[in-house]
């Protein structure tokens with residue numbers, strides 16, 4: 001079966017089991033430690049990834065792998081709790097299957113969240129970072145191979161991956177809530193190993209402010225389909241070449257959990273007002 005047919009099959013199954021998703025639904029991908037937001041969704045219905053035909057099954061224990069439909073602050077949301085990483089062995093198409101499914105279901109606005117290491121020395125651990133742009137350093141892209149024209153064009157533009165109006169909304173809401181919000185460039189590497197001091201120095205010199213193992217390939221697939229994106233990182237550790245500290249998965253999960261309250265509050269406030277933007281999408 002062709003890739004786009006597998007995605008269509010996944011979308012059709014979700015429709016069948018959970019009903020048609022509400023028009024104007026926002027998509028949300030919750031990264032490491034940020035699942036609390038999906039757990040708090042109202043009127044929720046969910047499916048396990050393992051039950052959705054075509055969905056890759058994630059192997060990372062910290063990523064539960066559930067698709068959750070419900071509302072947040074009155075806005076209909078379809079959330080992906082758990083993602084598929086390249087380092088698990090998925091190729092870029094498999095890693096973006098779930099995001100493609102949201103696009104196939106009509107999601108026009110997508111919020112991508114992740115846990116990331118701060119490369120910018122002035123950034124505070126525990127703060128959220130608004131992703132203003134990204135560097136995909138994985139060496140792969142979900143657009144490799146045949147292009148499915150109904151989704152998007154062969155050579156999609158990437159001059160504004162993260163929507164300027166959504167970014168402004170995030171900055172306004174962070175100010176209103178008194179949340180320190182860093183802004184910067186997110187870099188995706190393949191992982192799963194963390195970076196050496198020399199790599200960290202190079203990535204910083206390349207222009208990245210934060211680094212992680214997800215998001216860019218999802219953003220590329222979503223932009224290809226014309227979705228409008230907001231990206232938010234939770235800065236779980238500082239990744240500084242001259243004072244490297246060990247960043248174990250336990251530390252990343254613990255820090256993400258601690259910092260997730262601010263990020264969840266911010267996302268709630270954004271979702272409350274995103275309706276106007278999703279209605280237009």
Ligand code: HPA
Pocket residue numbers: 115116117118194195211212213236237238239247252
């Ligand atoms: N490097 C890569 N991925 C990460 C990091 C990091 O320092 N922190 C959280 N995810």
